[in-house]
Amino acid sequence: MTFNKEEWAIRQLRKNEETPFGLLLLADETVEAINKYISDSEIYVFEKDEKIIALYVLKVLDNERIEIKNIAVEDSFQGKGIGSLLLRDASERATKRGFKFLFIGTGDASIKQLYLYQKEGFEMSKIIKNFFIDNYPAPIYENGLQLKHMIVLQKSL
Ligand code: ACO
Secondary structure, three states: OOHHHHHEEEEOOOOOOOOOOHHHHHHHOOOHHOOOOOOOOOOEEEEEEEEEEEEEEEOOOOEEEEEEEEEEHHHHOEEEEEEEEHHHHHHHHHHHOOEEEHHHEEEEHHHHHHHHHOOOOOOOEEOOOOOHHHHOOOEEEEEEEEOOEEEEEEEEE
């Protein structure tokens, strides 16, 4: 991590602030897909020099389970460790609130994300077959491969 702790903070987005769709759309293909979860989720933003450069979105599933529905870092700040910081922050918040499991889903061709999530303690737990074919209007490609199935990863807290 190249930032000093004094230079950044992670906080919940306030109700009167605009939903940062620009960042959300880095992690999810369409506004329609985001609108399916955003109104009953909590948005946490990473702020540096009073500018929001990254975020993650938490959705409670039940008393024991909570899910990261979206995680995104502005392009020019990727690869500097902010994604790892966000995943740790989400784990800490979920643990403090008494949840037992933290979930995150990603595409079968999302190599970087699959690596990062496993590095941060998540384990593959199930595959939702054809998720990206059935739920999006057009094919999505990553690393030269069409996304088909969603890989769900789980972290025990
Ligand atoms: N293959 C494997 N590993 C890679 C690759 C690659 N092609 N590219 C980078 N990495 C590694 C990096 O080396 C680094 O690992 P290291 O710390 O061991 O060196 C790691 O991946 C990235 O770690 P961070 O720097 O902490 O992550 P970053 O700040 O870039 O955030 C994120 C990761 C959120 C995935 C970011 O890249 C992003 O916003 N991407 C676009 C949106 C996106 O895909 N979001 C996730 C969708 S799934 C969901 O939202 C639930």
